[in-house]
Every structure is written in structure tokens, then in C-alpha cells.
Amino acid sequence: MRYEIDEQARILQLDLVSAGAADKVLEATVSLIAGRPELCSWDWIVECEPMTDDATVDHLAKLAEAWGPPPEVEAVTVFVTRDRLLYLWARVLDFQFVRRQHLIAHDLDSAHLLVKQRRSRRPAR
Template identity: 35%
Template sequence: MSDLIISLVGARPEFASWDWVHDIRNASGEAGQEDVSRVASAFSLALAGEPAPAAMTIFITQDPGFPLWAKVMDGLFPGRRHLTAATPAMALTLLETARTG
């Protein structure tokens, strides 16, 4: 998945400033620190080193430990918040709430 995201952001740099929602409930395999660091580098390159303007990534997962990993990602992607939601509906609510205040 990280290679696909890197490819997308490389082809369309504006994607790095968009909000992203990843449903990882049925994901197979693991993404490690190296994968996330590579994606973070691609985002930074796409944004020319500027922080993303209040962008966020929401992971749909029921893994109770994932919010800690999301917090780590906050430090790797300047300007981007990483949140978790248990369902797609909850992710949409998080996104709407964050956008409307």
C-alpha cells in the first residue's frame, strides 16, 4: 500500500494536502516504520517541505493500540493529524466535525 500512496502523491502532489481515509480493518500484512517514513518523505517532497494545511488522515480500524501509532505519525507528517475511527460512518463524522469546527 505504501508504494501505491507514494506513486499517487508523486503523480499528483496536491494529494499530499488532501484529507485521506484508509479502511485498514481487513488489511493483510503490516506497515512498519520504514514504510511510514517513506510515505512521509513523499508527502514532504510533494509539499515542497511546507506543512500540509490542516490536513488529516483517518484510519478505520478497531485495533485499540492504533491511536498510539497514529500519534507517532503526527510527528512524521508536519501539519497533518492522524486519527482513528471504528467504522466508515464514524470516520465521516470525524472529518465533518473537524472541518466545521
């Protein structure tokens, strides 16, 4: 799985397409957040086009279990996809990850814009 950590912007950008099977994605993501737990409070941009077709509810439950405490301020995960039904999974994820909203964008530029818009609505730290 390829990823980029933007320390200054506090954005983790993941490329799930390069990771392959859902088991590998889960293992790599859990390993990443175990080594850098602060990433759980950052905004994430997740490239997932095409979306792996072997991800299950169990994969998401295991990720939620490995997740750290909720961030003080709501964070977002933006999935970059053209999958017209992924927004349904995104809504379910909102309930599994406290103070994290899951959104959909069609390209990376739109994903970055969504993060910027959401950040402008947050209370000042």
C-alpha cells in the same frame, strides 16, 4: 489498492485491505501522490481493517520522505479500524507529517463525521 478520489469534497479514501503487503501499499501510495501531489493537503480516510502486520517504521519513513510540503491548513487522516492500539501509531504519525492529524474511527460513517467536525474548526479560506 482501491481508492476513491472525491474531487468536490477533497477527500481521498483508500482501502488498504485490498492492497495486501505493506510494500505494495507503500508503492501504490507513493505513486498516487507523485501523480497527484495536491492529495497531500486533502483529508484522507484509510480503511485498514484488518491492519497489515508487516508495516514497519521504515515504510512510514519512506512515505513521509515522498510526501509533499505541509498543507496550509491542518488536514486529517482517519484510519477506519477496530485495532485498539493503532491510536499509538497515529500519534507518532502526527509528528512525521506536519499539519496532519491522524485519528481513529470504527466505521466509514464515523470517519466521514470526524472529517466534517475537523473541517468545521478550520479557518475559512
